[in-house]
Amino acid sequence: MFDVKNSILERINIADFTQRGITLYVKRDDLIHAEVSGNKWRKLKFNAESCLTKKKKGILTFGGAYSNHLLATASACSSLGLESIGIVRGEELNENSNGTLKNCARLGMRLIFVSRAKYQLRHEKAFIEAKGIEFPNFLIVPEGGANYLGMIGCQELISEIKIEFDAIFVAQGTATTSCGVAMGLNANQEIHVVPALKGYQSIDEMDRLLIESGIDEEWRNQILDKVIVHSDYHFRGYGRYTHELLLFIKEFHEKHGLKLDPIYTGKTMFALVAKLKEEVYNNKTVVFIHTGGLQGVSSIEEKSGFKLF
Numbered sequence: 602m603f604d605v606k607n608s609i610l611e612r613i614n615i616a617d618f619t620q621r622g623i624t625l626y627v628k629r630d631d632l633i634h635a636e637v638s639g640n641k642w643r644k645l646k647f648n649a650e651s652c653l654t655k656k657k658k659g660i661l662t663f664g665g666a667y668s669n670h671l672l673a674t675a676s677a678c679s680s681l682g683l684e685s686i687g688i689v690r691g692e693e694l695n696e697n698s699n700g701t702l703k704n705c706a707r708l709g710m711r712l713i714f715v716s717r718a719k720y721q722l723r724h725e726k727a728f729i730e731a732k733g734i735e736f737p738n739f740l741i742v743p744e745g746g747a748n749y750l751g752m753i754g755c756q757e758l759i760s761e762i763k764i765e766f767d768a769i770f771v772a773q774g775t776a777t778t779s780c781g782v783a784m785g786l787n788a789n790q791e792i793h794v795v796p797a798l799k800g801y802q803s804i805d806e807m808d809r810l811l812i813e814s815g816i817d818e819e820w821r822n823q824i825l826d827k828v829i830v831h832s833d834y835h836f837r838g839y840g841r842y843t844h845e846l847l848l849f850i851k852e853f854h855e856k857h858g859l860k861l862d863p864i865y866t867g868k869t870m871f872a873l874v875a876k877l878k879e880e881v882y883n884n885k886t887v888v889f890i891h892t893g894g895l896q897g898v899s900s901i902e903e904k905s906g907f908k909l910f
């Protein structure tokens with residue numbers, strides 16, 4: 602299994618924040634592993650354990666063309682002696698379409714490319730059952746590792762933070778990481794979530810995932826009461842970014858030596874820097890979770906013609 606000891610808590614000094622007594626830490630989950638990086642191992646850990654315990658052949662999961670989750674699944678399965686199958690959105694693609702898919706194939710993942718219409722069915726019970734029949738003895742993990750086992754894997758990271766803190770910032774895609782993290786916080790701690798998708802209904806999505814996981818209403822309300830949503834930092838939507846965001850990421854790296862990605866963590870750090878300008882955060886201790894995503898940066902640099910690092 603992958604070693605989370607690499608995920609250190611690193612202090613970042615932003616002069617304006619330090620002067621106002623704000624202590625900022627980054628939980629470096631991006632250091633867990635190059636491919637099974639960030640929240641990916643958190644979400645896969647118990648799924649992989651369940652796969653091994655149940656003596657399944659491997660994991661079948663879903664993702665887009667640049668999916669961090671697909672690559673992490675391919676890499677984790679390859680290390681653990683498991684097979685992996687990736688159902689990929691886009692029938693026009695193939696395993697040479699980009700670096701992420703090439704790496705998935707290199708790691709032995711069987712890639713199955715489906716139309717967008719077919720991919721839409723990925724949450725439907727009948728579709729999942731059909732996949733179970735087609736690929737018997739595979740554990741089916743939803744897109745982004747969005748299940749209960751994924752959530753409790755993310756909850757674990759809170760117990761590794763041995764300092765007291767007031768607020769934690771995390772990027773949101775499927776809301777699995779934020780649900781798990783929120784479950785691990787105490788009632789006085791805030792969780793700030795930054796959805797990478799435009800129009801994403803963070804609270805509804807978190808509630809849905811918690812309901813699916815069998816968490817009762819009282820506990821769900823306690824969890825959701827800690828959540829503060831920053832929905833204006835999607836930079837035009839999922840997979841999209843602006844010059845302002847790319848510049849922010851470049852400058853942040855130059856000043857603080859921390860690499861962020863333009864799909865999730867860059868947007869979240871941008872929101873954090875904006876939010877902590879408010880006086881209420883004076884003298885607070887804040888943690889940013891680095892959820893990884895750096896494997897996709899080179900294709901973004903290629904596409905945008907903007908050199909980030």
Ligand SMILES: Cc1ncc(COP(=O)(O)O)c(C=O)c1O
Binds near residue numbers: 669670773774778894
């Ligand atoms: C790098 C990165 N950060 C954050 C997220 C969002 O996590 P979640 O889908 O658990 O909300 C993802 C997607 O899984 C991701 O790849």
